[in-house]
Structure formats: C-alpha cells, structure tokens
Amino acid sequence: MPVDPSTATLLIDGDWRTGAATFEVLDPATLEVVGHAADAGPEEALTALDAACAAFPAWRATSAEERATALRAGAAAIRAAAGTLAAIMTAENGKPLHEARGEVMGSARMLDWAAEEGRRAGGRVTPQAAGGPGLVLRAPVGPALAITPWNFPASMLVRKVGLALAAGCPVIVKPAEQTPLIGTELVRIIAEAGGLPAGVLQSITTTRPAEVVGALLADTRLRKVSFTGSTEVGLSLIRSTDTHLRRTSLELGGHSPAIVLEDADLPAAAAAVSAAKFANAGQSCIAVNRLFVHRTVYEEFLPLLLERVAALRVGHGADEGTTLGPLIDFAGLDKVERHVADAVKRGAAVAAGGRRWSPPEGGARAGLGGAFYEPTVLTGADDTMLISSEETFGPVLPVYVFDDEDEAIERANTTDYGLAAYVFGSALARLWRAADRLDFGIVAVNDPAPVRPELPFGGMKNSGQEREGGSEGIDAYLETKSISMKL
Structure with a gap:
C-alpha cells in the first residue's frame, strides 16, 4: 500500500x-x-x-x-x-x-x-x-x-x-x-x-x-x-x-520580570518591553510577565509603552501587517481572561485592551474564529493578584511601581520560577549589580531578545x-x- x-x-x-x-x-x-x-x-x-x-x-x-x-x-x-x-x-x-x-x-x-x-x-x-x-x-x-x-x-x-x-x-x-x-x-x-x-x-x-x-x-x-x-x-x-x-x-515555565530603572532610555525601554512581551502573542516562556517601573519615571514611561501597544495589529499571521496572532487554543484564552478579571477585581485598571478580539465586520478575514485577545496593559497591579504569581502565557502586561533598586530586585525574585529577567538602565555599575542579584538563568540588559546560539539557555528553580x-x-x-x- x-x-x-x-x-x-x-x-x-x-x-x-x-x-x-x-x-x-x-x-x-x-x-x-x-x-x-x-x-x-x-x-x-x-x-x-x-x-x-x-x-x-x-x-x-x-x-x-x-x-x-x-x-x-x-x-x-x-x-x-x-x-x-x-x-x-x-x-x-x-x-x-x-x-x-x-x-x-x-x-x-x-x-x-x-x-x-x-x-x-x-x-x-x-x-x-x-x-x-x-x-x-x-x-x-x-x-x-x-x-x-x-x-x-x-x-x-x-x-x-x-x-x-x-x-x-x-x-x-x-x-x-x-x-x-x-x-x-x-x-x-x-x-x-x-x-x-x-x-x-x-x-x-x-x-x-x-x-x-x-x-x-x-x-x-x-x-x-x-x-x-x-x-x-x-x-x-x-x-x-x-x-x-x-x-x-x-x-x-517562567514568570519573567522586567525592571525599568530611573536612568533608563525610556523610549528604547518601551520598545524593548513591548517586543519582549507581545512576540508570539505573549506565548513565550521568556515573555515579560511583570513590569516594574521606577516611580519617578512612571508617568513619562507609561504613554510611551501604550503608544507601542497601540501600534500592534491583531489578525491572521499570514496577513501583511499582522504583528499579533491568536492564542494556540481557547484554554489559553480562558486563562488570560481569568487573570485579567482577577486583577481588575483586586484594583487594577485596564490601560489598553482587556477584551477578546474579533475582526472588523465585512473584512476579508471577518470569519476568523480563533482565540484572539487584544494586547493588554494593566496598571495599578500589586503582588496579591493571580497574574503576579502565575504565568499568563498571553498578551497581558501588568505594570507595578517601585521606589528603589533593592525593592525591585526583591519583588522580581519572589517567584518559584527563574528563567529570564530584563533590566533597563544606563549606569553600568547598577546594571551589573542587578544582573548579578537577579535569580534567573537568563538576564537581558537593555535587550529584548536574549536568545542566541552562543549563549546557554535555561533556568533556575522551577524553571x-x-x-x-x-x-x-x-x-x-x-x-x-x-x-x-x-x-
């Protein structure tokens, strides 16, 4: 045969x-x-x-x-x-x-x-x-x-x-x-x-x-x-x-933190965080899951981040201009919705997105039936929320405010996971200190894509x-x- x-x-x-x-x-x-x-x-x-x-x-x-x-x-x-x-x-x-x-x-x-x-x-x-x-x-x-x-x-x-x-x-x-x-x-x-x-x-x-x-x-x-x-x-x-x-x-699994220090290049950091979060619709073990921003630059940084998120285009991956495709299945979508609902219930605000996405009526792809979710940013996040302890594996980014470097690193390390972490700043001594103290197998310094053949890839703890x-x-x-x- x-x-x-x-x-x-x-x-x-x-x-x-x-x-x-x-x-x-x-x-x-x-x-x-x-x-x-x-x-x-x-x-x-x-x-x-x-x-x-x-x-x-x-x-x-x-x-x-x-x-x-x-x-x-x-x-x-x-x-x-x-x-x-x-x-x-x-x-x-x-x-x-x-x-x-x-x-x-x-x-x-x-x-x-x-x-x-x-x-x-x-x-x-x-x-x-x-x-x-x-x-x-x-x-x-x-x-x-x-x-x-x-x-x-x-x-x-x-x-x-x-x-x-x-x-x-x-x-x-x-x-x-x-x-x-x-x-x-x-x-x-x-x-x-x-x-x-x-x-x-x-x-x-x-x-x-x-x-x-x-x-x-x-x-x-x-x-x-x-x-x-x-x-x-x-x-x-x-x-x-x-x-x-x-x-x-x-x-x-991972639960990757990103830390934006007060001396970071803010436009570059916003672009990098957006790329590191929303690639593959956030379905990445090294995707940014928790974003910590220094209080003194938060008001300046957030609009830059939201501008990047607004530029993302949801749709079929084969269509020209699409930058965010669907989640792999509806089980993943259910988890995303559960995390967002819990965060909002506990006091977070939806600064962008926050809903399932459907294609425009009458468009060429009006019949898309997959598990799409809008690229989402949550502000006012705190450490009591599900999204602060569980990996979302979807296009949702909670933003936290911190006051000093020690606090940010301690909160970043408070997880059972230790795959990847990101830190954005200018002063070499501070960046080196942060990279050394973050308990993650991969630390990206001002870099949204820390995966290269010449670098070892893997995590600590339950990662x-x-x-x-x-x-x-x-x-x-x-x-x-x-x-x-x-x-």
Missing part, C-alpha cells in the same frame, strides 16, 4: 510511515484543518528506540567532523526552505509570518553552532601523577528523546536535535501535537540533507504523549530526555521512574535544569569518564 505523504509523519529506522490512525492539525486563527499527522502509539515509539539503539555504536564512532558536515548541510537546507517552513509554522501555530521566518533562520544558526560544538567537545589530560597520567574523556550519553513545544516548534526542536547529533547521540523527536507539521518537515530536511543513517534521527507524532513517552521512559535503553514545556509535566518526568536514573534536561545552547549545551548529551593510568 503506497504511503500517503500527507500523513507519513513517522520517521522510524529510515522509513517514513503512517500510523493506524491520523489526527487533524488546525489553524488556530481560523480553526480550519491545515493538515493531518499520523497518530503513533507506544509500539511505534519502541520500534524507534530499537532503531536508535542499533544506530548508536556506528554514530558515536563517526568522527566529529563528519557529524558537523551533516549538520551544516541541514542548516543550509533549512535556509533554502525558509519561506516554506515559515508558512507551515504560521498555519499551525498562528504567529505572524515575519516571526516564523525569524525563528526558522535562527534555527539554522543553532544547527551551525551545534556542528562546531561537536568538534570542540574534547576531554583533557591531567597533570602527571606518581603512577602515570590521567585522562578525562567525553562520551555520548546514548539514545535521546527530544520533546518539543508548540510555541517555538522550530527553534526548540533544532536546538535539541543539533546538540544531540553533534555529541554522537541518536535522537527521537516528539513534536507537540498542535504543531506536528513543522517538526516533521524539519526532521525530514535535516535527515535528508545530512545523509543521516537510519535510526540516527527519528520522529514520532501523536495525540497520546503520555502513553508514548511513558513507554519510552520505562525502557532503560533510553539514556537521555530533553523536554521543553510546563513545569507540571517537567516534574512528572523527573518522577517517572523509581528504578533507574537517566539524564534529563528541562526547560520549563528547569541543565542548559541548551552555548558551550554548555552539549554537556547535557555527554558523559564524563575519568581514566587513571599506571604505566
């Missing part, structure tokens, strides 16, 4: 396969079906693990230069297909097309970085001892599982895949069920462009992640898991087995463990072996 390429989203042991069932993929802006994916179960997942285990000895023995060449070929192919990949991402994720293209191009840079990191992941020779030399070797940890999110379905996938392959680990990708098409296409491009052997890179799409991932976690041959998603699910992965340990990288990216990223896929020699 010929394979239907529209549903052959399972790459297992070098073959594209369909499953016994399929599921629909929806455009979150229109709720229309934009594709179908194979709905795999535990059996397919374990078959993929069999293939990964079989491929591991040869892939770990492949030279770092050969692996790097394959990854660079994948990066070049991603760049060549950037337009198509961006259109796929917008169709199933909803983000504006220019954001999707930027994410795709950033993914190619991550793959290039991973290629070079694999060539630098060496060990060392220790100082001569009485009995002889000592060696520290780095060895790939083994077959890995990459569980990727829907909000950044290209960059998160490629970051994990690139580092795993560069280290010598075969990897099975499980894309989010909301965005399986972009994940499938990226896996295809990387596997084909790099000429990867069967079993080295595989993909499993499913609407039953608990069953599929559970079967893999129960198998001791799976030696590494890298997960990006909610803190609740991340903690469940840590608790998933009580008979054996495995390496687990977690990039979880995760281990790092992706930077020279530290490949460590998550390598074991350290000490060799003591007596000659």
Whole structure:
C-alpha cells in the first residue's frame, strides 16, 4: 500500500510511515484543518528506540567532523526552505509570518553552532601523577528523546536535535501535537540533507504523549530526555521512574520580570518591553510577565509603552501587517481572561485592551474564529493578584511601581520560577549589580531578545535544569569518564 505523504509523519529506522490512525492539525486563527499527522502509539515509539539503539555504536564512532558536515548541510537546507517552513509554522501555530521566518533562520544558526560544538567537545589530560597520567574523556550519553513545544516548534526542536547529533547521540523527536507539521518537515530536511543513517534521527507524532513517552521512559535503553514545556509535566518526568536514573534536561515555565530603572532610555525601554512581551502573542516562556517601573519615571514611561501597544495589529499571521496572532487554543484564552478579571477585581485598571478580539465586520478575514485577545496593559497591579504569581502565557502586561533598586530586585525574585529577567538602565555599575542579584538563568540588559546560539539557555528553580545552547549545551548529551593510568 503506497504511503500517503500527507500523513507519513513517522520517521522510524529510515522509513517514513503512517500510523493506524491520523489526527487533524488546525489553524488556530481560523480553526480550519491545515493538515493531518499520523497518530503513533507506544509500539511505534519502541520500534524507534530499537532503531536508535542499533544506530548508536556506528554514530558515536563517526568522527566529529563528519557529524558537523551533516549538520551544516541541514542548516543550509533549512535556509533554502525558509519561506516554506515559515508558512507551515504560521498555519499551525498562528504567529505572524515575519516571526516564523525569524525563528526558522535562527534555527539554522543553532544547527551551525551545534556542528562546531561537536568538534570542540574534547576531554583533557591531567597533570602527571606518581603512577602515570590521567585522562578525562567525553562520551555520548546514548539514545535521546527530544520533546518539543508548540510555541517555538522550530527553534526548540533544532536546538535539541543539533546538540544531540553533534555529541554522537541518536535522537527521537516528539513534536507537540498542535504543531506536528513543522517538526516533521524539519526532521525530514535535516535527515535528508545530512545523509543521516537510519535510526540516527527519528520522529514520532501523536495525540497520546503520555502513553508514548511513558513507554519510552520505562525502557532503560533510553539514556537521555530533553523536554521543553510546563513545569507540571517537567516534574512528572523527573518522577517517572523509581528504578533507574537517566539524564534529563528541562526547560520549563517562567514568570519573567522586567525592571525599568530611573536612568533608563525610556523610549528604547518601551520598545524593548513591548517586543519582549507581545512576540508570539505573549506565548513565550521568556515573555515579560511583570513590569516594574521606577516611580519617578512612571508617568513619562507609561504613554510611551501604550503608544507601542497601540501600534500592534491583531489578525491572521499570514496577513501583511499582522504583528499579533491568536492564542494556540481557547484554554489559553480562558486563562488570560481569568487573570485579567482577577486583577481588575483586586484594583487594577485596564490601560489598553482587556477584551477578546474579533475582526472588523465585512473584512476579508471577518470569519476568523480563533482565540484572539487584544494586547493588554494593566496598571495599578500589586503582588496579591493571580497574574503576579502565575504565568499568563498571553498578551497581558501588568505594570507595578517601585521606589528603589533593592525593592525591585526583591519583588522580581519572589517567584518559584527563574528563567529570564530584563533590566533597563544606563549606569553600568547598577546594571551589573542587578544582573548579578537577579535569580534567573537568563538576564537581558537593555535587550529584548536574549536568545542566541552562543549563549546557554535555561533556568533556575522551577524553571528547569541543565542548559541548551552555548558551550554548555552539549554537556547535557555527554558523559564524563575519568581514566587513571599506571604505566
């Protein structure tokens, strides 16, 4: 029976396969079906693990230069297909097309970085001892599982895949069920462009992640898991087995503060805060969730921020001029509305937005039925509100006033999360002090986009463990072996 390429989203042991069932993929802006994916179960997942285990000895023995060449070929192919990949991402994720293209191009840079990191992941020779030399070797940890999110379905996938392959680990990708098409296409491009052997890179799409991932976690041959998603699910992965340990990288939720000091460049800070908050409709683990503004500049800063927010254009991500797309689903919209209602009940004022968004009557997109919400700014926020302790994951920005630097940093740190924080100011000593004292894995100083391939990405506290990216990223896929020699 010929394979239907529209549903052959399972790459297992070098073959594209369909499953016994399929599921629909929806455009979150229109709720229309934009594709179908194979709905795999535990059996397919374990078959993929069999293939990964079989491929591991040869892939770990492949030279770092050969692996790097394959990854660079994948990066070049991603760049060549950037337009198509961006259109796929917008169709199933909803983000504006220019954001999707930027994410795709950033993914190619991550793959290039991973290629070079694999060539630098060496060990060392220790100082001569009485009995002889000592060696520290780095060895790939083994077959890995990459569980990727829907909000950044290209960059998160490629970051994990690139580092795993560069280290010598075969990897099975499980894309989010909301965005399986972009994940499938990226896996295809990387596997084909790099000429990867069967079993080295595989993909499993499913609407039953608990069953599929559970079967893999129960198998001791799976030696590494890298997960990006909610803190609740991340903690469940840590608790998933009580008979054996495995390496687990977690990039979880956030509750990012931004601090505007009294010596900040206010127009630049307003532009940066708007960008860091409303990209991807606020559905980002590093989106600004709490904005602290010094009392002496609050009255000047707020109109600048509101001007930026007013310039945002809500609509379908594929339409020219759109800068804010829909939320991924109505569960996300319900949470946004609950947070806004709670804040208003507790004394906050809606300075901008505050409602569901509908397209203008009679327009070309009058039928949009997705979970849209206006870009929203709340003033008069305080620390008792739900939005002050829970991650909203939507286009709502509460603004708080503070009186001194110590107060701002203390309030910013009062959270169980520690992924990203932002600080805006001019005096280098104060910025350095703030960056040092903020308990977050990523601190952006006057920078709305603190994600680069050369910087490690990850959080403290309940925002995760281990790092992706930077020279530290490949460590998550390598074991350290000490060799003591007596000659």
